[in-house]
Amino acid sequence: xxxxxxxxxxxxxxxxxxxxxxxxxxxxxxxxxxxxxxxxxxxxxxxxxxxxxxxxxxxxxxxxxxxxxxxxxxxxxxxxxxxxxxxxxxxxxxxxxxxxxxxxxxxxxxxxxxxxxxxxxxxxxxxxxxxxxxxxxxxxxxxxxxxxxxxxxxxxxxxxxxxxxxxxxxxxxxxxxxxxxxxxxxxxxxxxxxxxxxxxxxxxxxxxxxxxxxxxxxxxxxxxxxxxxxxxxxxxxxxxxxxxxxxxxxxxxxxxxxxxxxxxxxxxxxxxxxxxxxxxxxxxxxxxxxxxxxxxxxxxxxxxx
Amino acid sequence: xxxxxxxxxxxxxxxxxxxxxxxxxxxxxxxxxxxxxxxxxxxxxxxxxxxxxxxxxxxxxxxxxxxxxxxxxxxxxxxxxxxxxxxxxxxxxxxxxxxxxxxxxxxxxxxxxxxxxxxxxxxxxxxxxxxxxxxxxxxxxxxxxxxxxxxxxxxxxxxxxxxxxxxxxxxxxxxxxxxxxxxxxxxxxxxxxxxxxxxxxxxxxxxxxxxxxxxxxxxxxxxxxxxxxxxxxxxxxxxxxxxxxxxxxxxxxxxxxxxxxxxxxxxxxxxxxxxxxxxxxxxxxxxxxxxxxxxxxxxxxxxxxxxxxxxxxxxxxxxxxxxxxxxxxxxxxxxxxxxxxxxxxxxxxxxxxxxxxxxxxxxxxxxxxxxxxxxxxxxxxxxxxxxxxxxxxxxxxxxxxxxxxxxxxxxxxxxxxxxxxxxxxxxxxxxxxxxxxxxxxxxxxxxxxxxxxxxxxxxxxxxxxxxxxxxxxxxxxxxxxxxxxxxxxxxxxxxxxxxx
Numbered sequence: 115x116x117x118x119x120x121x122x123x124x125x126x127x128x129x130x131x132x133x134x135x136x137x138x139x140x141x142x143x144x145x146x147x148x149x150x151x152x153x154x155x156x157x158x159x160x161x162x163x164x165x166x167x168x169x170x171x172x173x174x175x176x177x178x179x180x181x182x183x184x185x186x187x188x189x190x191x192x193x194x195x196x197x198x199x200x201x202x203x204x205x206x207x208x209x210x211x212x213x214x215x216x217x218x219x220x221x222x223x224x225x226x227x228x229x230x231x232x233x234x235x236x237x238x239x240x241x242x243x244x245x246x247x248x249x250x251x252x253x254x255x256x257x258x259x260x261x262x263x264x265x266x267x268x269x270x271x272x273x274x275x276x277x278x279x280x281x282x283x284x285x286x287x288x289x290x291x292x293x294x295x296x297x298x299x300x301x302x303x304x305x306x307x308x309x310x311x312x313x314x315x316x317x318x319x320x321x322x323x324x325x326x327x328x329x330x331x332x333x334x335x336x337x338x339x340x341x342x343x344x345x346x347x348x349x350x351x352x353x354x355x356x357x358x359x360x361x362x363x364x365x366x367x368x369x370x371x372x373x374x375x376x377x378x379x380x381x382x383x384x385x386x387x388x389x390x391x392x393x394x395x396x397x398x399x400x401x402x403x404x405x406x407x408x409x410x411x412x413x414x415x416x417x418x419x
Numbered sequence: 420x421x422x423x424x425x426x427x428x429x430x431x432x433x434x435x436x437x438x439x440x441x442x443x444x445x446x447x448x449x450x451x452x453x454x455x456x457x458x459x460x461x462x463x464x465x466x467x468x469x470x471x472x473x474x475x476x477x478x479x480x481x482x483x484x485x486x487x488x489x490x491x492x493x494x495x496x497x498x499x500x501x502x503x504x505x506x507x508x509x510x511x512x513x514x515x516x517x518x519x520x521x522x523x524x525x526x527x528x529x530x531x532x533x534x535x536x537x538x539x540x541x542x543x544x545x546x547x548x549x550x551x552x553x554x555x556x557x558x559x560x561x562x563x564x565x566x567x568x569x570x571x572x573x574x575x576x577x578x579x580x581x582x583x584x585x586x587x588x589x590x591x592x593x594x595x596x597x598x599x600x601x602x603x604x605x606x607x608x609x610x611x612x613x614x615x616x617x618x619x620x621x622x623x624x625x626x627x628x629x630x631x632x633x634x635x636x637x638x639x640x641x642x643x644x645x646x647x648x649x650x651x652x653x654x655x656x657x658x659x660x661x662x663x664x665x666x667x668x669x670x671x672x673x674x675x676x677x678x679x680x681x682x683x684x685x686x687x688x689x690x691x692x693x694x695x696x697x698x699x700x701x702x703x704x705x706x707x708x709x710x711x712x713x714x715x716x717x718x719x720x721x722x723x724x725x726x727x728x729x730x731x732x733x734x735x736x737x738x739x740x741x742x743x744x745x746x747x748x749x750x751x752x753x754x755x756x757x758x759x760x761x762x763x764x765x766x767x768x769x770x771x772x773x774x775x776x777x778x779x780x781x782x783x784x785x786x787x788x789x790x791x792x793x794x795x796x797x798x799x800x801x802x803x804x805x806x807x808x809x810x811x812x813x814x815x816x817x818x819x820x821x822x823x824x825x826x827x828x829x830x831x832x833x834x835x836x837x838x839x840x841x842x843x844x845x846x847x848x849x850x851x852x853x854x855x856x857x858x859x860x861x862x863x864x865x866x867x868x869x870x871x872x873x874x875x876x877x878x879x880x881x882x883x884x885x886x887x888x889x890x891x892x893x894x895x896x897x898x899x900x901x902x903x904x905x906x907x908x909x910x911x912x913x914x915x916x917x918x919x
Contacts, residue, residue, distance in 0.1 A: 138903050149447065150447025150448065150461050151447070151460035151461040180447065180449070181448055184447075184448035184449055184450070349457060350451075350454065351452045352451070352452050
């Protein structure tokens with residue numbers, strides 16, 4: 115008797131024994147796409163046909179994203195402006211970094227947000243949608259049609275353990291000029307030069323939010339004996355951060371040091387706000403959260419409360 | 420070959436060692452170079468002491484929709500788009516891990532309502548020291564004498580057991596080879612079991628017999644030759660089945676078989692058809708009329724004998740009975756080998772072209788043979804420690820399984836629970852999800868096992884009630900990282916309440 119076939123994948127078998135991209139549907143009509151380090155959960159809202167068309171378009175576009183990026187990894191790991199990436203996602207990454215490149219940044223800082231934006235663009239080109247989100251490991255592209263809104267929960271509280279607890283939610287309305295939400299920090303999967311537990315940024319698209327969150331999180335910093343740093347290359351020989359020291363562990367900080375670290379991050383965030391690169395930011399360090407608009411009736415203020 | 424079990428070998432599959440203990444991961448095009456103790460960008464592959472290891476997810480089995488329900492359909496049509504609905508999801512023990520020490524509850528104790536019954540599934544991975552596989556090889560060829568040792572790389576890993584109808588049974592593994600012999604014997608046995616259970620080919624060499632490549636669900640390869648057909652019956656049965664179709668087309672048929680060779684005109688089937696005795700005497704020991712044992716030695720020739728020239732089994736042709744022009748057919752029990760002869764004036768059989776009407780019947784023998792396969796059943800006993808992860812009072816679980824109240828599955832596949840004491844189970848490895856089996860260096864085999872029973876009964880058995888989580892909670896916690904396989908239609912859904 116022949117063995118029953120395994121899970122049918124819409125993707126062609128990968129070459130050279132590599133693992134194929136994975137597509138699966140999750141509870142609540144969400145679509146999960148995964149290929150190597152890219153892990154996306156997305157959902158489109160609209161008529162049934164529109165949702166089918168949007169999810170199909172995203173799944174199709176997804177199939178070649180990782181190979182496209184890997185073909186120009188060297189250019190993407192070089193400081194922004196040093197090389198011109200050619201792939202659509204690579205160009206998004208470089209474009210998003212352009213306004214930030216006064217300080218050291220590589221297009222890799224925008225990779226997750228750019229993948230989210232690319233899939234969002236594919237969905238919106240395929241069908242009229244009411245709302246949609248593409249969550250690439252915490253870097254999220256969002257869309258709301260006129261009169262629509264989308265609630266996003268934020269889990270950034272690490273005081274209970276390594277798995278963050280939910281600490282607030284953001285309501286995104288059409289006309290907010292918010293197309294991306296990104297969270298970065300020393301607790302995330304990527305390396306951080308700073309010590310923030312998390313920095314969440316709202317911006318016009320996922321790629322911009324991603325770079326800004328990364329750079330603001332890098333700025334949340336202070337000197338303390340309890341902070342352990344190691345050259346990035348010692349941990350990952352191919353890191354785009356080279357020998358820059360990245361945060362490995364942070365001990366309990368005294369109040370003044372914590373405030374100083376958050377203030378340093380907030381100063382960088384204010385700079386980005388004044389240049390209209392971001393819409394809002396919330397910075398969290400050891401149970402304390404600060405935002406750009408304290409006391410304002412504004413989306414991210416709820417995270418702080 | 421024995422190195423295949425090692426971390427190095429698994430590492431080689433996807434990774435390549437570089438300097439400083441760095442492993443380059445080839446699982447995706449990022450080609451991460453991972454330092455010891457760290458994971459790659461995907462967090463699914465990690466470098467453990469210089470070796471690339473996979474951090475395996477839990478495997479969920481998802482049942483297809485039987486009508487209704489809102490579905491997202493993909494236009495490409497390769498994907499059915501079924502949702503990961505708690506009511507249609509079964510959590511397997513694969514990747515669940517095991518708990519230590521024993522008294523700790525199993526990794527997942529999942530509750531769900533099915534058909535109005537509150538049901539609990541205790542999901543774990545068992546470490547089986549007492550385990551092995553029973554292999555059934557569909558062949559009438561002689562593989563080796565009963566009880567002969569079976570070896571892999573020179574190490575004894577099992578033995579030849581009984582011959583069944585059209586098949587030869589082998590036993591591979593078992594605690595005496597895993598832990599009772601030398602370290603190398605245990606390692607090679609464990610590796611052979613893992614491969615057999617994973618559906619990979621393994622070459623088994625039988626002392627005083629032959630080499631057979633066994634791959635679950637595939638035809639066996641005996642001394643380099645793939646088997647195609649499982650005989651339709653023994654030589655005598657073949658004569659009985661096809662006698663009427665040969666009648667009038669040939670005057671005598673000899674069906675060569677290592678077990679029982681059949682001779683048509685002497686056989687009861689020929690007598691009933693009033694066939695004229697042909698006077699062709701075959702070698703061997705006559706059992707009953709027209710049925711002969713031991714016409715030759717066992718081997719890889721015709722019908723499991725060592726015969727390659729079928730005329731060699733003719734002892735004599737009786738001139739008082741046979742006649743010139745007599746049409747004689749010799750065939751094997753699978754129709755793979757056949758020779759048609761006509762007796763000349765001196766009553767010598769002269770091979771002649773086979774008439775198409777006779778050939779048709781020979782081909783029909785072939786058509787009636789089933790494809791020859793190797794099938795692999797994993798057999799293991801759930802020890803006290805595994806059962807302790809299920810309940811505080813392990814013997815009650817045993818009794819409940821024996822009574823049929825508690826269903827047992829392995830990776831969602833149905834098992835046969837051997838009657839009597841303990842929980843000794845057998846499962847067809849091809850019905851289990853990919854990657855179900857692992858090992859620990861003891862050596863012992865790690866395999867998923869799930870116990871499904873009504874919640875009330877679980878609590879009554881002394882189950883770890885406080886550790887029960889709902890399937891919804893379970894999915895919320897693991898679904899995104901889990902591997903989701905489709906439910907296999909041939910496996911009964913564990914929640915339909917049927918008693919085994």
